[in-house]
Amino acid sequence: MVARPGWPHTEVMDMDARELMKELREDHRNMSVVLELLDTLVEQMDAGKDPDFELFDEIMRYMTVYPDAVHHPKEDVVYEQLRQARPDLAEDLDHVPDDHSDIAHLGSLLRDEVEAVNAGAAVRREKMIEDTTAYVRRMRKHILWEEEDLFKRIDKMLDADAQTVDVSRYEHIKDPVFELEIEAGFRRMIESLR
Numbered sequence: 001m002v003a004r005p006g007w008p009h010t011e012v013m014d015m016d017a018r019e020l021m022k023e024l025r026e027d028h029r030n031m032s033v034v035l036e037l038l039d040t041l042v043e044q045m046d047a048g049k050d051p052d053f054e055l056f057d058e059i060m061r062y063m064t065v066y067p068d069a070v071h072h073p074k075e076d077v078v079y080e081q082l083r084q085a086r087p088d089l090a091e092d093l094d095h096v097p098d099d100h101s102d103i104a105h106l107g108s109l110l111r112d113e114v115e116a117v118n119a120g121a122a123v124r125r126e127k128m129i130e131d132t133t134a135y136v137r138r139m140r141k142h143i144l145w146e147e148e149d150l151f152k153r154i155d156k157m158l159d160a161d162a163q164t165v166d167v168s169r170y171e172h173i174k175d176p177v178f179e180l181e182i183e184a185g186f187r188r189m190i191e192s193l194r
């Protein structure tokens with residue numbers, strides 16, 4: 001994880017697992033907004049224009065430092081609890097950690113491509129369009145599946161017993177863009193989101 005001034009900013013929260021679910025859903029909303037920014041970059045490349053590669057770079061860096069490094073591990077803990085506490089609700093969940101690592105892998109490949117362009121390398125436009133589109137599609141599919149299926153199972157588990165997931169020692173790591181608005185590493189992203 002890249003250390004940025006003022007981030008990660010963590011605090012131990014006294015909270016309920018339902019609060020954690022609220023956070024995960026909020027993360028999804030934020031990620032969806034970021035995926036829309038990526039859509040715009042794809043449209044520009046499709047139209048033969050050069051996208052804002054610095055913005056592209058910030059987005060891919062954000063995806064690796066927050067969704068991959070904070071959001072997904074948080075979900076993995078909750079899913080593990082679901083498997084252990086409620087195997088009856090945990091059918092077909094074996095692919096989840098794979099999904100998370102596939103997404104992280106696709107994201108880091110794309111980030112490397114963007115970094116290479118920024119360093120002056122020639123990367124084929126079509127390849128960039130293809131990889132970005134595949135990444136966005138994969139991410140959206142994953143979020144949709146979690147919202148429509150997985151999170152509902154977790155809600156069921158928490159409705160039956162809110163203490164199934166112990167979050168008393170859980171550290172809240174703030175989103176560097178949406179919560180903290182750290183200008184240093186994400187200036188263009190924050191401008192684009194305003």
Ligand SMILES: [Fe+2]
Pocket residue numbers: 072075100142146
């Ligand atoms: Fe996930």
Ligand SMILES: [Fe+2]
Pocket residue numbers: 024028071075143146
């Ligand atoms: Fe998620």
